[in-house]
Amino acid sequence: MAALVTGGNRGIGLAIAREFQAAGEPVVITHRGSCPDELFGVACDVTDPAQVEEAFDEAEAELGPITTVVCNAGFTDDQLLLRMDETQFTRVLDTNLTGAYRVAKRGVRSMLRQHRGRLVFISSVVALRGEAGQANYAASKAGLIGMARSLARELGSRGITANVVAPGLISTDMTEGLSDARAQQIRDGIPLGRSGEPAEVAATVRWLASDEAGYITGAVVPVDGGAGMGY
Numbered sequence: 001m002a003a004l005v006t007g008g009n010r011g012i013g014l015a016i017a018r019e020f021q022a023a024g025e026p027v028v029i030t031h032r033g034s035c036p037d038e039l040f041g042v043a044c045d046v047t048d049p050a051q052v053e054e055a056f057d058e059a060e061a062e063l064g065p066i067t068t069v070v071c072n073a074g075f076t077d078d079q080l081l082l083r084m085d086e087t088q089f090t091r092v093l094d095t096n097l098t099g100a101y102r103v104a105k106r107g108v109r110s111m112l113r114q115h116r117g118r119l120v121f122i123s124s125v126v127a128l129r130g131e132a133g134q135a136n137y138a139a140s141k142a143g144l145i146g147m148a149r150s151l152a153r154e155l156g157s158r159g160i161t162a163n164v165v166a167p168g169l170i171s172t173d174m175t176e177g178l179s180d181a182r183a184q185q186i187r188d189g190i191p192l193g194r195s196g197e198p199a200e201v202a203a204t205v206r207w208l209a210s211d212e213a214g215y216i217t218g219a220v221v222p223v224d225g226g227a228g229m230g231y
């Protein structure tokens with residue numbers, strides 16, 4: 001029984017993979033270039049169904065059945081609606097939402113055979129709050145919630161849970177480009193008054209994947225310092 005984390009070569013995905021590894025659980029990451037030395041990685045661009053299939057085949061040949069899948073790969077391409085072209089919209093959806101569908105679909109095939117599975121989707125606080133300039137990204141992250149809850153209903157009787165983790169502002173490459181003023185403005189809206197660390201997201205993901213969380217499915221778990229309260 002092993003875990004697969006998409007986009008595990010850096011940021012939140014890397015922290016999740018390290019969390020599994022530190023707990024002694026077999027883990028494989030997907031990457032699109034190079035893999036950190038201490039981890040087992042397989043190449044995969046989640047926009048390509050054939051690469052998703054090959055990545056699972058390669059991972060399972062090495063580690064056995066994958067019964068935990070963390071759909072973490074994602075990116076932003078922010079723009080105000082009237083300036084957002086169709087490609088900007090569809091590319092974000094194709095990676096963040098359709099990519100997660102591709103990965104979950106292949107992962108569930110193995111989970112069904114094992115009568116056990118954990119799907120964890122990395123969404124965002126903006127899924128429910130919305131954010132100016134992020135219509136594409138917020139739509140993709142909100143879509144993950146609908147997908148996870150549908151899968152929770154579809155697969156619950158087969159011992160498979162599907163949950164969502166919704167991080168707030170987390171210090172990674174994705175948020176490094178924010179101006180100081182914008183980062184401060186976001187922090188002002190966070191009750192805990194600071195950005196979060198990838199490890200704080202990772203701990204929640206590993207817990208949702210554990211046996212202790214076996215009666216939790218269809219949940220949206222915030223890791224956002226309180227930023228999403230009330231949404």
Ligand code: NDP
Nearest residue numbers: 007011012032045046072073074124167169170172173174
């Ligand atoms: P990073 O930009 O640090 O990492 C993104 C990861 O996704 C990289 O490994 C990247 O691979 C991978 N990725 C992007 N596109 C693809 C693709 N087409 N196929 C495969 N892998 C891909 O971001 P974070 O670690 O911050 O984000 C991780 C997840 O958490 C994302 O889904 C993001 O939306 C979400 N999130 C992040 C928040 C934050 O504040 N940081 C807040 C809320 C949610 P590569 O290295 O090859 O580019």
